[in-house]
């Protein structure tokens with residue numbers, strides 16, 4: 671195996687993105703051949719890592735972005751640009767981009783309505799799956815962990831505009847995000863409700879919840895909810911105030 675197996679797939683999109691940025695920002699030079707100026711063309715650099723149409727990279731490392739709620743995607747782009755989340759190759763690409771442009775990119779990916787892959791086969795013990803489902807559906811009052819479904823929706827497809835779905839994602843990606851909140855590598859807009867929730871989860875809880883979530887198929891046509899069934903159980907930054915009850919912040 672070469673020492674840097676991702677080198678080519680990473681460097682290629684970075685260069686094409688920079689090229690596209692410079693064309694977009696400066697306008698095409700008079701002698702340049704005509705460049706198709708559509709948003710789909712401009713985000714080709716993103717799909718170099720995030721898979722065709724943003725359906726996720728092949729190896730579970732580059733997350734799906736297609737069809738996630740627009741406000742959530744926008745908040746993440748701002749978070750990477752402003753160093754609340756860290757992936758230097760992507761953050762550097764976002765540095766020169768304005769809020770309006772990031773919103774346009776977010777709306778483009780959010781509007782893509784594409785099927786999800788079937789869950790990968792995995793061997794899970796019944797105890798792991800039972801614990802995972804318990805946390806998702808009912809939470810754990812002893813640890814002060816609210817049910818994930820209270821915010822991520824009963825069908826776990828998220829809540830527009832700012833809360834993402836939790837199914838259709840690889841377990842390693844989910845575990846990395848919860849670990850990132852525990853260790854302080856990932857931050858959301860304050861109050862960062864997910865940091866509080868992740869920090870109360872034991873390592874076995876993270877394994878259980880991510881294994882159960884990753885084993886759930888995404889039903890055809892399943893969509894994020896437009897309103898929560900009840901106000902959210904904690905306040906979360908970046909979520910419209912009307913969806914929250916002004917309750918706990920952490």
Ligand code: HEC
Pocket residue numbers: 680683684713715716717718719720731732733734735738743746747755756757759760763775834846
């Ligand atoms: C060099 C590869 C690379 C490029 C190019 C890239 N990304 Fe990413 N992106 C990643 C990785 C890796 C992550 C996950 C990082 C993590 O685990 O926090 C990520 C995360 C994201 C997320 C957060 C997903 C979520 O569910 O929270 C969004 C949104 C995103 N990228 C959008 C974009 C857009 C839009 C572009 C183009 C402007 C882009 N990315 C370009 C590698 C890349």
Ligand code: HEC
Pocket residue numbers: 742745746805806815816817818819820821822832833834835836844847848857858859863864867879902903904905906907908909
């Ligand atoms: C009080 C509301 C609330 C509850 C309860 C909640 N979440 Fe979240 N979750 C959020 C919000 C808001 C975000 C978006 C954070 C951001 O903007 O980065 C999020 C994001 C996430 C993400 C990131 C997804 C991605 O694509 O990167 C994961 C993973 C996650 N939550 C898992 C869970 C799990 C597991 C539980 C239950 C143990 C849970 N959440 C309970 C509000 C909540």
